[in-house]
Amino acid sequence: MDAIPLPSRPPDDTRPEGGPPALEVRGVSKAFGPVRALSNVSLSVPVGQIVGLLGPNGAGKSTMMKSVLGLLRPDVGEILLFGRNVREDPVGTKRQIGYVPESASLYEFLTGAEYLDFVADMYGLDPEARRARIPQFLTGFELAGHENTLISGYSQGMRQKVALIAALVHRPRLLVLDEPLNGLDPRSARVTKDLLKNLAVREGVGVLFSTHVLEIAEAICDRVVILNRGVVAASGTLSSLRDRAGLASSDLEEVFLALTGTGDLGEVVTALSH
Amino acid sequence: MDLHRVRRLTEVLVASQARSGRASSNPKSWYGRGWVIALIDAISFLAAFGATFAIVRSLPLTSTELTHAVDDAAPFVPLVAVATALVAGVMFELTATAKFSGSDAANWLPITPTEFVSASSAAVAYSYSPPVALFLGGLLAVALEAGVPGTFVLTAVLAFLALYEGGVLVEMVRAVSQRAGPSNTGRRGQLALLFRAVLLVVLILAFDLAFNPVFLLAFLRQFSTYEIITTAVPVFWSTQALFYWADGAYALAAGLAVGQVGFLAALVVLAGRLRRRLWVPLPGEARVEAAAPSAGHPILAGLGLSRAEAALVSKDLRGFVRRREMLPMLVVPVVLVVLMLVEGASLGALASVIWVGWVAGFFAFLLAVTSIGQERRALQSLFAFPITPRTILRAKFSSVLVPALIGSVVMAAAVGVLFRLGPGVVGGLVLLACAAAVILAWWGLAFAARYSDFQERPRPQYLRPGAMIVGTLSGMSVLFALLLPASVALFGSGAPVLLAALWAIGFSATVGAVARHWSRTGFDRLFRELPF
Incomplete structure (x- = not known):
């Protein structure tokens, strides 16, 4: 398993011990007209932890992530990044975040290399750093040899890899990843999962990670937050959620279905089979 | 050709056009429905009719003068219609990204190229019809006052044909331009992308100019007389038919009008063949010379x-x-x-x-x-x-x-x-x-x-x-x-x-x-x- 080697942090980098969490969401609500996408949602992503954001379709996961990024403005509540309100210094906080949207919209008329160079310019990455890091990521995600092809010619998986590299290239302190493994081949998915664990454990990066694949959440997340219809249905470690659902030896799928109040799936499957 | 399938596809393409705006993306809103264009057509037509009628009534013009006005204006309506559909179509219909060209339902549903061309041309013609409705409304007011409603009817029929003709031309440009990618020209690298850009601009320019009456007449009159040009070049047949009609040469007018229908049918067949031959769902991949990460843009x-x-x-x-x-x-x-x-x-x-x-x-x-x-x-x-x-x-x-x-x-x-x-x-x-x-x-x-x-x-x-x-x-x-x-x-x-x-x-x-x-x-x- 050839995971992407991580450059070590500079010596003057002081990771806060016992400091504020990487991300703290306090009582956030957001409505789109009559539709309440989020209602009084609170969650936190401690430094060096991977927090899985789970929920059925339309639960408000993407709205939550876009609010963290400042793409959407919460109607109520506040979002703190390392203790600082994102609305007070939006540019400064964005510099510390790496974001992979649910469906990565890349500039299709640029090549992969040109796009990553463009992203590096946006984050003010100096030429030396980008020369060191971009080829490293391209090789790690098996994009080397494709980097000079226009993105319009990429497969979905290749686009996702470019989006992932774009989120990682500036060495963010918080990663906000909306379904980051969509379309990835098994090797790249494994590289990504291992890389996220490494970044969290070794570099203290906080990760907010949304997925529908519960096995992935079970494998890499330290804690999970389950959103349902815009409210936090449950949050905590997997074992605490098992206890709460009264399913001590069940996997996350059973726990998820129990906590989100899903009805009798057997009946649905039987009806659809006819 | 399955006309029912063509009609359904046309409806879907029109709805897609009507809902392309952010505000009209709600399919239940009235302005997100296809018939809203017919409503705009009707309003444009009636407004132009009412305004022109009021103006004509207020002016001391004789019936002969009004007939001359109709005879002078009507022949240009079909030309305006072709140009409207072609220019608006090129501007707004060819802006679909490669992603959508690839996911175009026509690529994977059982729709023949000719059916797609017929439906898409109808959608283009319908979508850009309001300016023509405006012209026709004004023309009807003058034609009724002059007592020459027949001229209006023939003009309206030819204008609709011309709108459709413009739509078919847009489909031809769409098919040809989709093929004009670097992978299809055997070129690679930065120059290939520039080559493709120039090729596409020249291609669209050629279509635009070939069906631009102002350019075409100015250009061809260097070589021939006005009468020969308008009779020999199919683009002008509708115009010439209306001139003949005004002169009372009804047989010649009918002949050219029928010829216009035949020309349109030939264009539809040609556009279908072009699409069958040239359409590629996605342009081929293009590579650009390797470049090291930049040190800025000096x-x-x-x-x-x-x-x-x-x-x-x-x-x-x-x-x-x-x-x-x-x-x-x-x-x-x-x-x-x-x-x-x-x-x-x-x-x-x-x-x-x-x-x-x-x-x-x-x-x-x-x-x-x-x-x-x-x-x-x-x-x-x-x-x-x-x-x-x-x-x-x-x-x-x-x-x-x-x-x-x-x-x-x-x-x-x-x-x-x-x-x-x-x-x-x-x-x-x-x-x-x-x-x-x-x-x-x-x-x-x-x-x-x-x-x-x-x-x-x-x-x-x-x-x-x-x-x-x-x-x-x-x-x-x-x-x-x-x-x-x-x-x-x-x-x-x-x-x-x-x-x-x-x-x-x-x-x-x-x-x-x-x-x-x-x-x-x-x-x-x-x-x-x-x-x-």
Whole structure:
């Protein structure tokens, strides 16, 4: 398993011990007209932890992530990044975040290399750093040899890899990843999962990670937050959620279905089979 | 050909067009339904009819004079209809991204190329019918008053055929342009992308000019007489049929009208074959020479842009020549320049100066109004990057101005050479063209910041249609208010020159400052929250 080697942090980098969490969401609500996408949602992503954001379709996961990024403005509540309100210094906080949207919209008329160079310019990455890091990521995600092809010619998986590299290239302190493994081949998915664990454990990066694949959440997340219809249905470690659902030896799928109040799936499957 | 399938596909394509705007994306809203275009047609027709009828009634015109007016105007309605569908179709129908070309339902549903062409042409014709309805409404008022309703009926039938013909031509351009990719020309690298851009512009230009009556007549009259041209060239058959009708030569008129139907049928068959032969769901992949990660953009940095601004400008300029959907935008100013060159000698120096300023301003406006919408869903990247709205505004303004100013200087120099103008006048002309470009760039950005359309749909638009109409009309009014006194200042003599120059400078400064302010507030508002 050839995971992407991580450059070590500079010596003057002081990771806060016992400091504020990487991300703290306090009582956030957001409505789109009559539709309440989020209602009084609170969650936190401690430094060096991977927090899985789970929920059925339309639960408000993407709205939550876009609010963290400042793409959407919460109607109520506040979002703190390392203790600082994102609305007070939006540019400064964005510099510390790496974001992979649910469906990565890349500039299709640029090549992969040109796009990553463009992203590096946006984050003010100096030429030396980008020369060191971009080829490293391209090789790690098996994009080397494709980097000079226009993105319009990429497969979905290749686009996702470019989006992932774009989120990682500036060495963010918080990663906000909306379904980051969509379309990835098994090797790249494994590289990504291992890389996220490494970044969290070794570099203290906080990760907010949304997925529908519960096995992935079970494998890499330290804690999970389950959103349902815009409210936090449950949050905590997997074992605490098992206890709460009264399913001590069940996997996350059973726990998820129990906590989100899903009805009798057997009946649905039987009806659809006819 | 399964007509039921064609009808259903037409309905879907029309609905797609009607719902392409952000505000009309709700399928339940009345303005998101296909029949809204028929409603606009009816309103346009009745409004034009009522207004013209009132005017005609108030004028002391005899029946003979009115008949002459109908006979003079009617033949041009089909020409206007072809040009409307073709120009609007090229501008707005060829802007689908490769992603949507690939996911076009016609690629995987059991629809034949001829069925797709028939349906899509009908959708284009229907979508861009309101201007023709406007003309026909006015014509009916005069025709009824003159007592020649038959002329109106024939004109209406031929105008509908012409609209459809314009739609079929758009489908031909669509099929051919989709094939004009670097993988299909056997070329690779940066030059291949430039080659593709030039090829596409030339291709669309050729179609535009070949069916542009003004250009075609001006060009062909160098070789033949008017009568021979209009009888021999199918594009003019509808026009000539109406002339024959006015002269009472009904058999000849009927013959040419039937010939027009036959020509249209032949075009549909040809367009179907072109699509079958040339359509590729996705253009082939293009590779660009390897380049090391950049150490910045020294030329753009030299213009005073920050690294992020320079990167944004560089990205936009690359997109300018690489994005197939942006290239139709380039054709319009090129057509205007070609028309100026064809008609140049008869226009004279003064009119050419106005023309240059107008093309410079219009080009900058087009680039500016499309500059935000062309980000599409990637706009959310701009939100996520650590940059401010003002950074994006400066970058967008710069990426509009770079090509617009280069074009302005080249055009001004060309007109100077063509009309042997003195260096002082050429200098003034360069300044005027640049001022027009700057003001209209701000004007366009102000509209783009407020009314851009970011939807990724099979038939997307960069700006909402209503805003495009209002923005264009107001922008063109601003341009003429600048260009008319400025041209007096350039070519006049005595006291009016000073007055005109002062007006032009004062007007430019005031309107430029207002438009800049609107752009800034618009960008601040736009980047407050993701609009989709």
